Amino acid sequence: MNCNQAKHIKIVDFLSNHGIEPTRVYGDYAWYNSPIRTDKTPSFKVNLSKNQWFDVGAGYGGNILDLVMEMNATSITGALMILQEPELSKPSFSFSEKQKSSGIEIKHVQPLQNRALLQYLSSRKIPAKIASLYVMEAYYKVKERQYFALAFKNDKGGYELRSKSYKLCSTPKYITTIPGNNNSINVFEGFMDFLSAMVFFNTRKPANKTIILNTTHNLRYIEQLLKSAQRINLYLDNDESGIKARNEIMKLNPNVTDYSSITYPNHNDFNQFLNSNNYENKRQKK
Known part of the structure; x- marks a missing residue:
């Protein structure tokens, strides 16, 4: 298509x-x-x-x-x-017809073990031992079709759903918060970039409070929190939406370090950097 x-x-x-x-x-x-x-x-x-x-x-x-x-x-x-x-x-429906649509229906969520999903994570350079700390696997239905995907839960019970073929989310769509030192706040755009940071920094848990936006449109939910933060570390995408979000955050609080322009300035996001030759070269120099 x-x-x-x-x-x-x-x-x-x-x-x-x-x-x-x-x-x-x-x-x-x-x-x-x-x-x-x-x-x-x-x-x-x-x-x-x-x-x-x-x-x-x-x-x-x-x-x-x-x-x-x-x-x-x-x-x-x-x-x-x-x-x-x-x-x-299929042909478009008529608004006079009553539609039976349940959207994305999560049928079952369990610990990560699906071989296809583990292979997908491996292709993104994310070890299972790190992913399994934050990601589950979900089996869901869209109308009568069955699917499975990585499931990253947000603070309101919705899931970001990822597989090799699909990138979806179940409602409600919201931020995901990982506890840590409240004085400093790490902000990521998506969970795959958060997992990439765990690999890059060779850690299993962030020291600082960490927020994964799951979409830059969710920035509005944390504006008050960001205003009062002593320090903000940004790991956003180097694209139009990421740059716009970065600029909005810097207006809220000047104590910002933009690691997207420091750590992976020549890549769209953290995971793309993790999968690049630049990352391999940088790791060898450590």
């Missing part, structure tokens, strides 16, 4: 396939509670004829690829993989 093909998938079909239904349909618009932020009053609308979305509260919108990237904190490549779900190639 390429980008042009993906844009023909209806946004309402994608949302329904993930258990998200409109609160009302008025004229050419379907209104939803926002799938990309906390939203008590429906302010996310989809233009049915143009197949475009706009989040009134967030102040931006776009096409289906933009939406999938926002919802899953992924790249265009990741969005295209997610949009290859067979159900999305």
Whole structure:
């Protein structure tokens, strides 16, 4: 599937396939509670004829690829993989029909032992002995299809779900906090980068309080905490969203060290650096 093909998938079909239904349909618009932020009053609308979305509260919108990237904190490549779900190639549903959609249903969570998931971690240079301290494996269902994935739990009971083929999350989407020294706070964008840092620093537990955002949109939940921190260590992505988050954090508190520009300035994220020749060369010099 390429980008042009993906844009023909209806946004309402994608949302329904993930258990998200409109609160009302008025004229050419379907209104939803926002799938990309906390939203008590429906302010996310989809233009049915143009197949475009706009989040009134967030102040931006776009096409289906933009939406999938926002919802899953992924790249265009990741969005295209997610949009290859067979159900999305079926004809669009009618809003007059009652839909039976349960979205992502977690059936079972257990300690990490699935061989395919362990091989996936190995391909990302993450040892099982470190991953198993923070990651479980989940068996879940999307409609009638069964899947399994790495499961990284957030503070509200939702899971970030990762496998070789999929990058999804179950609701609610929220931050993950790992206890430590409260004076200093480490901030990571995703859990794979947090695990990469554990490998890089050759430790099993961070000394400082550590927050994994699970998406930069969750930054709003920790703004007050960051304002009062004596020191903040950033391990964000070196892309547009990561740079934007870094700038917002530096406005909240000047006591920031941006390790994304110090440790892996020539790579998009910590895990990409971990898998690079630069990391191997740096490790040999230690």
